[in-house]
Amino acid sequence: MPNHSTENLIPISDIREGVVILKNGSLRMVLEVSSINFELRSADEQVAILQGFQRFLNSADFPLQIVVSSRELNIEPYLKTVDGITESTENELFKIQVSEYSRFIKELSSLSNIMSKKFYVIIPFYIFEKPEVSGLIESLKGLINPKVVPKELTDEQFNTYKNQLLQRADLIYGGLIGLGLKIKPMEDEELKKLYYELYNPSK
DSSP states (O other), X not given: OOOOOGGGGSOEEEXXXXXXXXXXXXXXXXXXXXXXXXXXXXXXXXXXXXXHHHHHHHHOOSOOEEEEXXXXXXXXXXXXXXXXXXXXXXXXXXXXXXXXXXXHHHHHHHHSOOEEEEEEEEEEEOTTSOOXXXXXXXXXXXXXXXXXXXXXXXXXXXXXXXXXHHHHHHHHHHHXXXXXXXXXXOOHHHHHHHHHHHHOTTO
16 A cells, blocks of 8 residues: 555645635635533523524524534643742732632642533635535545645635635624624634644644
């Protein structure tokens, strides 16, 4: 079996102007979305949020992907900062309080992993609005002999498709802001870091 580079198995061709260009010529825009504490809301507020989310889903006339990324949170730098405050303060009462807080966090982290969650909405745009569909055999062939030649987009095509993505992003903004969420389109360097971490989960 030929020794294909891992890079050949990654479907991304390029990232520019906040847009991910895949090797099949389709585009993706990634929006980072904040969270809300649903459990702390009243029953009426919860119903309103669910109804609003339902309206949001029904308003989208294109496919979208919602991704939740969970990672173990490294709290060592935070604990070092807290310990540094303890050592530098001259107020004995404050020093005791900070020390107790630091001890509590260390005990909590020893009992269970502290996880951080991030939420993303991925907006796609296919050139012909018809995603390529392949069966199991074709998928296996793609792993063995991947198509690594990306479809080139002219600047005019890229700008046209990007405008289509921006229109879809505006619809996403309108639907999610009404739920009390904050939405942020990811920039090039943020996207590169995100995809690097996704393809290198142990890093």
